[in-house]
Amino acid sequence: MSNLIFDSVTKIFGEGSSKYVALENINFEAESGQLILVVGPSGSGKTTFLTIAGGLQTPTNGDVKINDSTINSLSKKKQTKLRLEKIGFVLQSYNLVPFLTVEEQFKFVDKLKNQNLTEQKMHELLSDLGLLELLKKYPNQLSGGQKQRVAIARALYTDPDYILADEPTAALDTDRSMKVIELLRDLAHKRNKIIIVVTHDLRLKDMADKVYQIIDGKMTILEK
Amino acid sequence: MFLAIKEMLHEKLRYSLIVVLIFLVSYLLIILTGLATGLANLNKAAINEWDASSIVLNSDSEGRLQQSFLSQDEVASLPNNGTRISQYSTLVKSENGLKENAQLVALDSKSFIFKKLKITSGSKNIRNNAGVVSDKFKSDGFKIGDYLLVANSSLRIKITGFTPRATLSALPVVYISPDTIQSLNKGVTNAVVFKNTLNNSKIPKGTNQLSIGSFINKLPGYSAQQLTFNFMIGFLYIIILIVISIFLYILTVQKLPNLGVLKAQGVSTQYLVLSTLFQSFIMSVIGVIIAIILGEITAITLPSEVPIVIDKSNIIVTGIGIIIMSLLGALIPIRQIAKVDPYKIIGG
Ligand SMILES: Nc1ncnc2c1ncn2[C@@H]1O[C@H](COP(=O)(O)OP(=O)(O)OP(=O)(O)O)[C@@H](O)[C@H]1O
Ligand SMILES: [Mg+2]
Numbered sequence: 230m231s232n233l234i235f236d237s238v239t240k241i242f243g244e245g246s247s248k249y250v251a252l253e254n255i256n257f258e259a260e261s262g263q264l265i266l267v268v269g270p271s272g273s274g275k276t277t278f279l280t281i282a283g284g285l286q287t288p289t290n291g292d293v294k295i296n297d298s299t300i301n302s303l304s305k306k307k308q309t310k311l312r313l314e315k316i317g318f319v320l321q322s323y324n325l326v327p328f329l330t331v332e333e334q335f336k337f338v339d340k341l342k343n344q345n346l347t348e349q350k351m352h353e354l355l356s357d358l359g360l361l362e363l364l365k366k367y368p369n370q371l372s373g374g375q376k377q378r379v380a381i382a383r384a385l386y387t388d389p390d391y392i393l394a395d396e397p398t399a400a401l402d403t404d405r406s407m408k409v410i411e412l413l414r415d416l417a418h419k420r421n422k423i424i425i426v427v428t429h430d431l432r433l434k435d436m437a438d439k440v441y442q443i444i445d446g447k448m449t450i451l452e453k
Numbered sequence: 454m455f456l457a458i459k460e461m462l463h464e465k466l467r468y469s470l471i472v473v474l475i476f477l478v479s480y481l482l483i484i485l486t487g488l489a490t491g492l493a494n495l496n497k498a499a500i501n502e503w504d505a506s507s508i509v510l511n512s513d514s515e516g517r518l519q520q521s522f523l524s525q526d527e528v529a530s531l532p533n534n535g536t537r538i539s540q541y542s543t544l545v546k547s548e549n550g551l552k553e554n555a556q557l558v559a560l561d562s563k564s565f566i567f568k569k570l571k572i573t574s575g576s577k578n579i580r581n582n583a584g585v586v587s588d589k590f591k592s593d594g595f596k597i598g599d600y601l602l603v604a605n606s607s608l609r610i611k612i613t614g615f616t617p618r619a620t621l622s623a624l625p626v627v628y629i630s631p632d633t634i635q636s637l638n639k640g641v642t643n644a645v646v647f648k649n650t651l652n653n654s655k656i657p658k659g660t661n662q663l664s665i666g667s668f669i670n671k672l673p674g675y676s677a678q679q680l681t682f683n684f685m686i687g688f689l690y691i692i693i694l695i696v697i698s699i700f701l702y703i704l705t706v707q708k709l710p711n712l713g714v715l716k717a718q719g720v721s722t723q724y725l726v727l728s729t730l731f732q733s734f735i736m737s738v739i740g741v742i743i744a745i746i747l748g749e750i751t752a753i754t755l756p757s758e759v760p761i762v763i764d765k766s767n768i769i770v771t772g773i774g775i776i777i778m779s780l781l782g783a784l785i786p787i788r789q790i791a792k793v794d795p796y797k798i799i800g801g
Contacts, residue, residue: 276800285717285796306721313719320799323714326456328463340455341720367463384718395799 231296231390233259233282233423238291240277240446251277253446255291259391259425259439264410264417266434267427268451269443275427276395278443282425283316283393284308295390313341317384319394324380325368331355332364334383342387354382358412374405378412385416391423392416398430410436457728461735468736471700475740476747478693479775482686483748486767489682491760496678497669498618499558499587499626503566507650508668509535510643512661516671523642523660530657535645536564541637542624544604551594555586556624557603557610559634565648570628575614579630584610587625591615592757601627608636622672690778697782701733705786712790713798725790729783737779741772 235257242249251274259265269275280286281293285308287301294300300311312318325334335351355361358378368376377397384392394413398406410426410433417424417438426433434440440451461468509531514521518540528537539559546552560567562579570577573588575597584601590612595601601610610629619626631640656662663671670676705712712725745768752763 280796280799283717285794285799309716309719309721311719312717316719318714318717318799320714320717323710323798326711326715327708328460329456333459337455341724387719 230261231423232261232294233257233391233425234292234294234297235282236292236294238281238288238293240274240281240286241289251446252281252288252443252448255448257441257448259423261390261421261423262418263438264414264424264426264436266437266440267425267443267448268429268431268434268440270429273443274446275429275443278448279393279395279425279427283318284311314387315390317387317389317392319377319380319384319392319397321396321399324383325376327368330365330367331360331371331379334379335386338383338386351386354385358382373400374409377401377409381409381412381416385420385422389422391425394424394426396428397426398428398433403432406430406433407436414438454728454731456724457731457735460728461732467704468732471697472736472740472743474696474700475693475737475775475779476743478689478696479741479744479771480747482689482693482771482775483744483763483767484751484761485682485686485689486771487748487752487761487763488759489679489686490764490767491762492623492678492682493675494618494762495620495623495760496672496675497621499556499621500665500669502569502571502616502618503536503646503665504569505536505566505646505648505665507647507662507664509645509647509651509656509660509662510668512659514661516663516668517673518643521643523645525642527657527660528642528645531645531660532647532651532655534565535647536560536566537631537642538644538646539631539634539638539641540643541634543606543637545601545610545627546604547595547599547601553590553593553595553601554624555601555627556621557627557629557634557637558621559629559631559640561631566646567628570616572614573617575612578613579628579633582608582610582629582633583613584633585614585616585628586612587619587627588615588617589620589625603637606637608633622674690774693775694778694782697733697737697779698785701729701783701786702789705729705789709789709793710798713793713795716793717795717799722791726787729786729790730780733779733783734776737776741775745772 235255238252238255240252242251267275267278281288284300292299292301295315303311326337329337339345358381360378360382363371363375371379398409401409413424413426414436416422442449442451510516510521511523537560541557543555543557544552545555570585577585579585595612597612599612601612610627610633634640651662715725748763752761755761
């Protein structure tokens, strides 16, 4: 079992008159096997929340803990390594390296982690996600939905403890958005991952195990 | 360097364009350095062959051999292990009408310079109006046993041997004996050349000791010529630096969002920086190698009148110079890579 905890996290940008409180005293908890949705209007602090969860930014106050160890005090180098090994990012765009084929996106991860291509694992993942016939294609030869599915597969490939997704469905129509979220939910359940999806699309709410809402930097849990 | 290679193979056009640019500038650099060396050699090759370290000239000569005349007293008070040089530039003709501007240089056949002189064919004999001449004469059609008729004089010099790399101020040298030059310049001593640098106390008043290096620098036109070349060469290095910087900068700016996401995905800055350096290195190596090959071909195909010398040291210096420039050119892009904040990219 792994977990991710925000313990009274506050993030303040700027100083003096330009001071801006993006996140205010946030408490958040996620456990393996859960798909968690974070919803909120534009500018409410969703991306800020996600980047702090991924160690891309440090909180002004409070602690972020993965499996009970604090990550915000780690060095930049260690945070990068942590992201490579424990966290998968899925973003709205630019997830894939444009000059690598789908297969090479995975090979690249192998090179980074100094491991041999675990062909079987890749094939399993890709067939799970219905991507096997795309192996030799470059990102610009894929549809938006296919790109996001490959991005999810790539994020999963390192076998991370958790996946952070920022508006992964923003470029997709409702149907495809539903499919991608469904996929993420199944992965969370079957592979026992923590999957956190940030979105302003409230229609996705019903798919999640837990829904948090951020408004003006304050987070509340939405009862289902 | 998986990422670097894949990227170059995928974006062949872009990267080939940079390689072509590097190649063109390197080629120009190799040709220019070759010309600079070739022209420098034409000026000083004979002096280098002397293998001396200092030369004593008249104080008022400004270091010019032709303007320097030493009195018999001055010569006599100098150590006697030096080689006395008497010089006369003139036009010489062969009996069958070949012409050549030449530097006649008279020296004693027992002098260390004459003993050092190498011979490519014939014999090393300057007795009785014989001369050992630059092999430039040979390539221009003169033969052993031919007579050189000195313009405005009844002197006839018989060619007994050819010596390599014997040019002085861009003219081929004819080595003759002091007796032979007597009728042309009354046997005046222009300078005395020494194997070792003399103690200043041994330099008579009215004369001046120069190191061979500074003597060469004072050869007519030599410094100006080399300065011009060095200026052009220096400029080319700056141009290649700027061109590579700009290209890599543009390429990097285009892929900053991708780089940001890669960082978010856990790819270290170090990896991305090394990747860029590697690309820069590979491109410059390819460009330089093509330039070297084409430079060599050019040097071979150019007519022999073009004094171009592409030697190992030229190639090594230019090659390393270009590679260093291209690595330096990667510095600005590297700064961008280091600075790109994944959060900024994601936050959009
Ligand atoms: N580096 C920063 N400096 C100052 N203010 C910032 C910075 N980054 C974010 N903010 C502010 O923090 C607030 C939250 O930004 P955030 O990007 O988290 O919003 P969001 O919920 O992801 O919005 P959207 O749905 O539009 O992506 C915004 O008001 C933004 O202007
Ligand atoms: Mg956002």
